[in-house]
Amino acid sequence: MGSVDDSLAGLPEPERGCLQHVGDIARAVVPEATEGMSYGMPALKYEGKPLLGVVMAAKHLSVFPFSPAVIDAVAARLEGYSLSKGTIRFTAEHPLPDDVVEDIVRLRRAEILNK
Template sequence: MGAVDDSLADLPEPDRGCLQHVIDVARAVVPEAEQGMSYGMPALKLEGKPLVGVVRAAKHLSVFPFSPAVIDAVAGRLEGYSLSKGTIRFTAAHPLPDDVLEDIVRLRRAEILK
């Protein structure tokens, strides 16, 4: 196991499953991503740089693509979600669409590899 798997293992359902799904989607898009920590949160990394992080807060779940530009690129497709410069907030009852997650990961991957 690694930092991401270990962190998610302790979370209650349905939050654990929802965040695990985010990680599974990211791994499908970037299978070479490695588990680690970034800014104190569990994250997948690519070439030593943070690709996507996930966190459970008291009232929501968060995806951190570590890039305001990535969030800006998908913001128009996330009506009804809470967005800020660095995070996208959602709940297990209202998860992020897979196609948006895939694009988030692809966009961040492109930033890291350029």
């Protein structure tokens, strides 16, 4: 267990399962990702840099790809979701599509490798 798994363990269902699914996808795309903290939140890290954060807020779930460019790259595929330059907000009832999560993680990994 690490910081991401520990933080998810205390969440209620179905939110825990939804965020765990996002984390599972990220780990499948980047199996060498490690757990840690970034910007005060539990996050998966790659090459020592934040790859993806997942958190639960009062009224939504959030994915933080730590990159406005990554959010911009998938924004057209996220109609109906709440986006800002740093986060994608969703609910367990309206989860993020798996292929979009995969692309978010791939794009962020590429950014980390190219910096």
